Amino acid sequence: MWNEKLVSVLIEFEFVQSKCDTSLFIKNVNNVFVVLLVYVDDIVVTGNSLSEIEKVKQRLKTKFLIKDLGVLQYFLGIEVLSCADGICLSQRKYCTDLLTEYGMLGCKPVSVPIEQSHVVNNMLNSNSGPLQNVTGYQQLIRKLIYLSHTRPDIAYAVHVLSQYMHSPTSGHLKLAFNLLRYLKSAPGQGLLFTKSDSFEIKAFVDSDWAKCLTSRKSVTGYCVFLGNCLVSWKSKKQSTVSRSSAEAGYRSMCAAGCEIVWIKNLLSELQVDVTVPISLFCDNKAAISIAANPVFHDRTKHFEIDLFFLRDLISKGVLKCVGVKSENQVADLFTKGVLVKIHNMLCKELKLFDVFK
Structure with missing residues (x-):
């Protein structure tokens, strides 16, 4: 009931509920752009007009008893810290x-x-x-x-x-x-977000074939960057057993493709133009070959749905698969344990930063 009431009030204030994320509300009227992110009764508001943001707060006060905590510093246990290079979560x-x-x-x-x-x-x-x-x-x-x-x-x-x-x-x-x-x-380590002129999306995807000795299921790992900043990542056991490392890699590419499409659609709602095709970096040459080959054969007929999905994104120009050397595969951190030197290098690539040091 609380959510229904809040949504109805925000729609009354000319906000549009995001189709990609129902907790996100966007107002874009006469070049004034305001965004609200809601978690139960905690709200973050931002936009390109301080006067409009203040107006939204005042209008919310007429409907609810609210407390303005000022500039965002703490949200749901996450500290938002300013530093010389940008902000750190x-x-x-x-x-x-x-x-x-x-x-x-x-x-x-x-x-x-x-x-x-x-x-x-x-x-x-x-x-x-x-x-x-x-x-x-x-x-x-x-x-x-x-x-x-x-x-x-x-x-x-x-x-x-x-x-x-x-x-x-x-x-x-x-x-x-x-x-x-x-x-x-490093208890204070977090994600660093820096300013950039580029809104290019790129993703790194990796898999570890038959990693689980109990079920022999593989592990999917990927990370998605917007500009130079990490915005999404996942490490997850695949739902089905793969018959080869190529199949495991291909399923990982499909999982990353789903996430990329969601991020692309979300950015479109936020009026951000995304350059396509989006690069999907993978170090599995066999998986990349399957993605590029329009011919079905015995090696691929048992994972046909994934084939159609990824090849459809490639044919539409949304994605392009790019080979990357294993030593430059950032997604390794999401599929396996690595040596200290490699771990530190990958953390640096992911823009992990300790503002307290």
Whole structure:
């Protein structure tokens, strides 16, 4: 009922509800552009006219009891910090509170969130038995999932841990506490957003074939940049088993394609012109060849829907697949554990920045 009331009031104020994100409201009248982002009863408002923003606030006051907190500094546990290069989104307080809660504030930090040699399975062996406090494990992982909103560097480790929410072992808990030790090394690290003249979208996509030893499902990983800034990323186990690394890579490209289309449509609603075709960087040559080849054959007939979807985007000029060397594949961070040197290099590519250092 609250949401219905708020939506009706905003529509009355000439706002249009976004079709891509129903929590976003846009007003574009006579070159005046105002955007509201709503989460329950917390609202962020921005635009190109301070007078119009003030007018929106005053009109909201006539309908609701509101409190104006001024310039955006804190929203849903995320700190918005100004720095010399732009703004940084950080969850430093949330992270330090988490470390304090689990007694890890004084621990010895580690350099990577998950070791390169880790094995994804149920970890039931002589040294790792079922965990007694399942609820405590679930609470910790939920908090780490929320922290990953500004920490793409922990996305893969959180993805691994969240697969065992209902049957964790002491080995999984050890991995979770290793992740807390990694967070201790830089609790204030967050995403840096800098000004740029370019609104070019580009995406990096990767997969790790048959990564899960239990189900033999592969892992999809991708990250999407707007200009030089990271705006979307994902690390997720694929829903079906792939018969080859090419198929796993192709399914990952389709997942990234869906996200790119959504971002493109959202930017269109925000009056941002997007240059097409959008580059999709992949290091799997076989997957790129399948995307470019219009002929169906035995290797591809069992994943026909994905073939139609991605090839349709390519034929319409929305996407173009670009080969990239494995050492320059930024999405590696979302599909596997990597060495310290590579991890630090990829974090730099993702524009992770610690404004507190």
